[in-house]
Amino acid sequence: MRRDVFQAIADPTRRAIIALIALQALTPNALAEHFDISRQAVSKHLKILTECDLVKQESRGREIYYQLEMKKMKEVDQWLEQFRRLWEKRFEQLDELLLTMNKRKK
Amino acid sequence: MKTNLQFDFLVDKDKNTLTIRREFMAYRQLVWDCYTKSELLNQWFAPKPFTTRTKSMDFREGGHWHYAMIDPQGTAYWGYTSYVRIKPIDYYATWDMFSNEAGEVNHELPRGEWIVRFMDKGSHTLVESVITYPSLHDLETVINMGMEQGMKTTLEKLDELLQTLK
Numbered sequence: 001m002r003r004d005v006f007q008a009i010a011d012p013t014r015r016a017i018i019a020l021i022a023l024q025a026l027t028p029n030a031l032a033e034h035f036d037i038s039r040q041a042v043s044k045h046l047k048i049l050t051e052c053d054l055v056k057q058e059s060r061g062r063e064i065y066y067q068l069e070m071k072k073m074k075e076v077d078q079w080l081e082q083f084r085r086l087w088e089k090r091f092e093q094l095d096e097l098l099l100t101m102n103k104r105k106k
Numbered sequence: 107m108k109t110n111l112q113f114d115f116l117v118d119k120d121k122n123t124l125t126i127r128r129e130f131m132a133y134r135q136l137v138w139d140c141y142t143k144s145e146l147l148n149q150w151f152a153p154k155p156f157t158t159r160t161k162s163m164d165f166r167e168g169g170h171w172h173y174a175m176i177d178p179q180g181t182a183y184w185g186y187t188s189y190v191r192i193k194p195i196d197y198y199a200t201w202d203m204f205s206n207e208a209g210e211v212n213h214e215l216p217r218g219e220w221i222v223r224f225m226d227k228g229s230h231t232l233v234e235s236v237i238t239y240p241s242l243h244d245l246e247t248v249i250n251m252g253m254e255q256g257m258k259t260t261l262e263k264l265d266e267l268l269q270t271l272k
Contacts, residue, residue: 093150
């Protein structure tokens with residue numbers, strides 16, 4: 001199923017998970033210790049993040065570690081950056097217009 | 107043009123809100139005019155290489171702005187803004203929608219609620235736009251559409267324009 005990346009990072013718990021695994025890869029149990037929610041709930045959040053390719057799993061022995069997919073996180077940033085630039089351009093055009101209007105008045 | 111004017115661009119994914127603040131080197135009345143008069147909006151609203159064309163505008167509560175952003179190939183992207191509240195020169199609130207040339211609103215595309223506030227900042231003006239969408243998915247759709255337009259926009263085109271205006 002197609003997951004919405006924005007939806008994925010909208011949830012505060014999922015954002016906290018991202019922040020934690022950005023520092024180091026963690027197992028679901030280690031992650032659950034940081035939250036007042038069940039291990040099952042943590043797994044559910046991890047599943048959503050995995051479906052969005054925001055995190056990836058890595059097996060080490062019997063344990064599964066989750067780590068951040070930096071490439072995907074950067075994509076999210078770049079995507080917003082494009083939109084920001086669009087507004088920047090629009091405002092620069094307004095700057096120019098205001099400048100010519102101010103000149104005309106003088 | 108590079109300046110040190112304040113520019114905040116904040117996305118709140120919990121509230122489906124985009125907050126954009128920008129400082130302008132002009133008095134409030136002039137900035138207000140640029141946002142609320144079609145002949146002035148036509149000169150800046152669409153990011154280059156797009157151009158803005160107003161089909162009709164009736165700036166009053168219950169009125170509207172029906173406009174198109176036109177790409178260099180001549181394709182028009184129609185927008186329809188409904189004015190809900192207007193308090194010159196402090197703020198106005200609108201519904202921002204996608205439409206067609208006839209002014210019929212496209213209900214399949216997201217409708218954004220805009221509140222645009224104008225504040226004095228010394229001899230400058232600070233404009234704050236708070237744009238709220240019904241859902242995160244709507245916000246994502248609008249950002250994606252905006253990004254597509256942004257991709258077509260080249261900085262060289264903007265530089266060209268700035269040169270001619272000097």
